[in-house]
Amino acid sequence: MSNSQPEGIRLAHADAKFHLSSDERSAVRRGFDVDALERLLAHLRPEVRSLVLQDFKYPARGEPAANLIQMGDPSLQPLLDEVWAPMWEFMQPGALETETKEFPGRELARQRRRAALSKQKDPAQR
Secondary structure, three states, X not given: OOXXXXXXOEOOOOOOOOOOOHHHHHHEOOOOOHHHHHHXXXXXXXXXXXXXXXXXXXXXXOOOOOOOOOOOOHHHHHHXXXXXXXXXXXXXOOHHHHOOOOOOOHHHHHHHHHHHHHHHHOHHHO
16 A cells, blocks of 8 residues: 555545446445445545445345444544435334434434424425
């Protein structure tokens, strides 16, 4: 590894040229924000992107799904939260308050839900 690369998995600056292919996008499990996943992957060194992407794809038949819930670099965690936030909509009603597993995106999902409820209550915000 050259000394110009930062330690860890994060690039110094996001790769603006990185994009998921349509096949890669369609392989991402339902409930994850694919655009947010693409932004997260753009921040990662190329050699680790496929490893991270694999955790969001549909598993092979009979295999359990992987769940990447924490990034080793704290600056990447908010991006992971964005990937997971829509998943909270697929969980049981009330899961935002009762789920005991520390899945990412909970607070972001709460904020989005409050904003949506606020818009419903205040027609002037529409």
